[in-house]
Amino acid sequence: MLFYEPLFLFLFGPAVYLLYLFFGAAKARRALILLCASVIFYGWSEPVFVFVVFGSVALDLYVARKIAASPDSLILRSERSSRLEGGGRLSPSRFETRPSDAPQDEGDKARARWLALGVVGNLAILIYYKYTGFLALNLDAFLKALTLPGINIPQIALPIGVSFIVFEKITYLVDVYRGVTAPARPFLYGLYVFFFPKLLAGPIIKYHDIARQFEEMRHADMADFVAGFSRFMLGVVKKLLLADTLASGADMIFARDPSTLGFTEAWAAAMFFTFQIYFDFSGYSDMAIGLARMFGFRLLENFNMPYVATSITDFWRRWHMSLTSWIREYLYFPLGGNQRGEARTYFNLWICFLASGVWHGAAWTYVAWGVYNGAFLVLDRLFLLRRLERLPDWLANVVTMIVVIVGWTLFRATSFAQAGALLALMAQPWATASAPVAIPEEYVVVALIAAAICVAQRVSLFFEGFDWAIAAQRFALASNGALSILFIAALAKGLADPFKPFIYFRF
Template sequence: MVFSSVSFLFFFLPAVLLLYLFFGRYRNSILLIASLFFYFWGEGIYLLVMLLSIGTNFVCGNLMFYKGKLRKNARYILAIALVINFSMLGLFKYASFITDNINIFLGGIGLPLIRMGPTHLPIGISFFTFQAVSYLIDIYRGEVRPQKNLVRLALYISLFPQLIAGPIVRYRDIAPALSSRLFSAEDVADGIRRFIYGLSKKVLLANPLALTADTIFAIPASGLSTPVAWLGAVCFSLQIYFDFSGYSDMAIGLGRIFGFRFLENFNYPYIAKSIQDFWRRWHISLSSWFRDYLYIPLGGNRAGVLRTGIHLFIVFFLCGLWHGAAWTFVCWGLYHGFFLVLERTFIGTLLAKIWQPVRHGIVLLIIVVGWVIFKSETLADCGHYLAAMFYVHSVADQQLINFYLDKKLIWELSFAGMLSMPVVPALKRLYFSYKSSLSGQSFVFFHQGLFEGLRLCTLVVLSYFAVISLAADVYNPFIYFRF
């Protein structure tokens, strides 16, 4: 069950809201039961994996604090807890990948292969594992106190608004809200508005772009022309942004409805002036997690250029692996790590002196090529696709771009390109600047009413078209659903 599904929008969410409203005394319990049911709906028996995570981290967190004065014992407890958390993640997400690669080696030297059946990947396991690990490490560092209420910790790990695809929430950011929070009309209104914006980005922009991107990436290498290859790469670049940022908007909106304030996860990454700037704007909760719990503990940029480069490669190797158990994801991570290292050399200094529009174009090119690596099923597929993008060749059976680039797609690309830039914030600043220049209270009230009316109409129109698209059962994939 994903947020952009009919069952969630018209059955699950209204039921939870009604119970949450009428049984305010038991709000944490209601949200916890709803979150566990939400997970059980999609994963069934694999709910036990999450329950094991909750139990392990509750016990170990409190044991570390109980033995807080004996740092040696706390270190051992933390190590045991981390082994359990990462073992669960490794078993379900990486066991098949590791076994397959070992079998390639064993087969090459004539040894018997390891027999292993397929493993199921529980949804959201990467997200709730990272949340649990950050909770434990923060306790060990003395930055937070352990949660002694099992319901509250279970809610932190399983909270359904951010369970499937984040943002990765730090315990310290929502600990006060777990203990006490208000259910206000203002929060509900702001949350609904944010949810509608996210749903619209997902259903009205990401899904149509996904249809084109998936179709083009499925074309055999012999039939892929250069213009069509670039069109597919651009479509996927916009699709993944609106897909993931739309989900984050929905998660932030749902959290706001229930009294939680999650941190922003995206900040217009496609206006980045460098790859480093891109990672300050893209999947902020993940990049900050790796920074605080891996990059800085390794030494960060304090140990010289060579060591800093090694640290970056380690971080982005694991960042790529976090996204998926495939060599394409690993190469995507190392690809970004390479350019981050490059930016710390004299080449980065030279690039910083280039005219800003040209520099922005170079960064966008690097990002788009990276998304081709990310999207490809295998490294061979990636190589064929990149060859089609950068080597113009004429083959009789190549697909013509006019077959895909119709008026509908042109409109979708235009809107997506515009909204991937900070156009809306700029319009808001312009409006408030104009409003502050008005004289007379009646003029201010008139324009304020006009602004609110336009915003309400926009929400109604977006909701209408989003629901129509969902009711029509149109193409509705979700990229980060199994991460």
Template sequence: MEFSSFIFLYCFFPLVFILYRIVSSRYRNLVLLGASVFFYTWGQPQYIILLVFSVGVNYSFGLIIETQQKKGIRNLFFIVDICINLFLLGYYKYYGDYSVKINAAVHHELLPITNVVLPLGISFYTFLSISYIVDVYRMKSKAQRNILDFALYISFFPQIISGPINKYNEIEGQITNHPINSSKTAYGIKRFIYGLGKKVILANTFGAVTDSILKNPTSEIGTGLMWIAAILYTLQIYYDFSGYSDMAIGLGKMFGFDFIENFNYPYLAKSVQDFWRRWHISLSTWFKEYLYIPLGGNRKGNLRTYLNLLIVFFVTGFWHGAGFKYIAWGLFYGVFLVLERLFLNKWLKGNKLSFINHIYTLLIIIVAWVIFRANNLHTAMKYIKIMFTPNSGSEQISSFIDIKIVTFVIVGILLSGVLQSFIKKTKLLVYDEKKIYITESLVQFVILFISIMMLISSSIKSFIYFQF
């Protein structure tokens, strides 16, 4: 069920919101859990058993790990639980693709071919489960005694499909204590509307043009058109994913939860390291806490730090999907992070012309998104070659770009952080939870109206990160 679908906007959410407000506080978590199960079942009813199994296993192992006094047995249960989570993620996310690749490589049906459908949100709720188990194992958090409250943490509908990935130690107190008030509700509505506008008005518009360009054979796409497609996709994925995160954060606020911010104007970054502090913050901090630091972080010398960075970004790419393009995308960033630690950071910090740092970072980001967007790594290499080898192509830019798209691109660039960096008040308004401004309320009404009109006149487009 899409947040931007009519069934969600006009049926599911209003009913859940009203029911949540009228029931006694002791039953509110039960309402949210029931709504979350229904939300997930609506999308993939065949996989609700898998979600229930994941909840049951992690709940049981959390209790065992906390109460077990013998270190060896405690470690064993911890390892077994992590392996179960990773096995489920690995089978459902990677087996189908890699079994075909392995059989093709050995020219023999070594592995049986099965049509495995990726369960919605499995990448995200697996990481939520691992966060819980690790926090209990490290004794940073107490094991959750109430299985219904634990099930709500794993399955809460605003975050289960595409995050944010709220680490258990950061949100455990909110599971049993998430008071609601008018200011939180108003702020939640505001963030939801902004997110809806990002997705429906901007991301979908950029995506439609990008798709129409890239559906053509690479031989027909010229250098200029390829750069336009790359820039449009760079804007599309930002507004698509940050729009989803805004909507999830807004929904959480309306039910009394404070979710982690997932984006901080990443296209304002002046280094690759800075970009990953601003992009998909909940994922990058998850990898930092549960993978990078346990590997040794930067505490074991430079060579080990470089290796750890490459491992983390290899896993980051692999987490996104089974295709080699995702691994290449992750390692592409990993290599530049290593290069920045080796020598680029000194140059970037010493450079007085900061706009050059910004151009360097944007260039890396755009090329990385080309790899990410391509159907496969081979096609990605063709796209990159077109971008950096002058070629006119047979497709005309004017066939895809008009004054409307140019206007949308200008607005998209301005709102991606440029305007906020020059007019600080615009950024403060978005994150102000206390005050309601008449002008801003009128802007929200216009955004909501335009979004609804565009939803009526076009088909629902899934969020990009739903596929992960």
């Protein structure tokens, strides 16, 4: 079930919201309505995998209780009785510090073993559904290269949103282990995992960032509805009017044999996809944040004008911020961060983005994309950031975008051969196509509009002192009116054209 499908827009969404408004007088009832709606929403698309998620939720709850019950040195024993049973966040004053080189006692070891069980259990789900086929395919190729019999390649369907679900569940277990949060009540933890606005493609929400909101379960008001629905409409417009049109242009060129293309076609393919992935994914994030706001919840932002970045480091502070934050807190810091010398810092940065590439998809092109971005983050630390800071911001932005576009070409390509051929053409202005692609004018117009939006974001940085919030309030009626017209046009286009799933549904 997609957010912009008629089933959601005209039946599921309104029905859930009306139930929430008119039958959700009590907090417990509001939570029950949202949990049931979320399970139905996910079960509609994944009727089998939803039971796997239920089983893993039960494992998480059991493991979290075992972690909290083990003697430990993180949470003061005298304050165990004052824990927030509902899963609230514990204040930093409740923690003891322990030297990093202090020996672990039996309680520490028991907690670590339970955490390892929970993390491995969740990763096993991800590996089975997402990487079994990829691993089997590579093993088959390796065996055949040795003239040995190959193996059967299993066909395992990838459940929607499996990566996001697994990452969020690991977050909860690690937070309990660190003492950041107390074990959650089963009902609230189930709502956290299944909460339908962010379920399919994020943002990745840490349990401690939203636990208090689930406990309070405040009733949404009209201001929440207006702000939330406006944000939701913006996401639909981004997805249907911009991203889907750009997707058609990218698909048209990437489906061609690179040997028949030229310089212009290669750059057109790269630019189509560069704008497509931004408006597609940020569009989903807008829809998720907007829907959550309509029910009274505040989700953290996931994008902050990434295409105005003036370095790759800056880009990753702005792009998919929830993933970047997750990698920093749950992988980079445990690896040692920048506390173990420069060489180790560079290695940690690189390994984190290698992991990011693996997380994005089961293909060597995704791995290479992660290696590529990790390498530029290291280069930023070594010298590139200082060089870019000496340039005018607009020129640093152009240099950064070239690096980003090359990376997106590798990300979108179906093979290294295709990626290499397209990148080679992009470096040869004299290359002409043997069979030129007839790109429809509407695709070009939409690409220019997308580019103009990104340029406008760049220009807006020159007005940092301007209070955009006041301007938005002053022109709210006009902007929402224009947005409503675009929303209706987007729905009409969506009904007329075949549905295109969100890019990040595959991840």
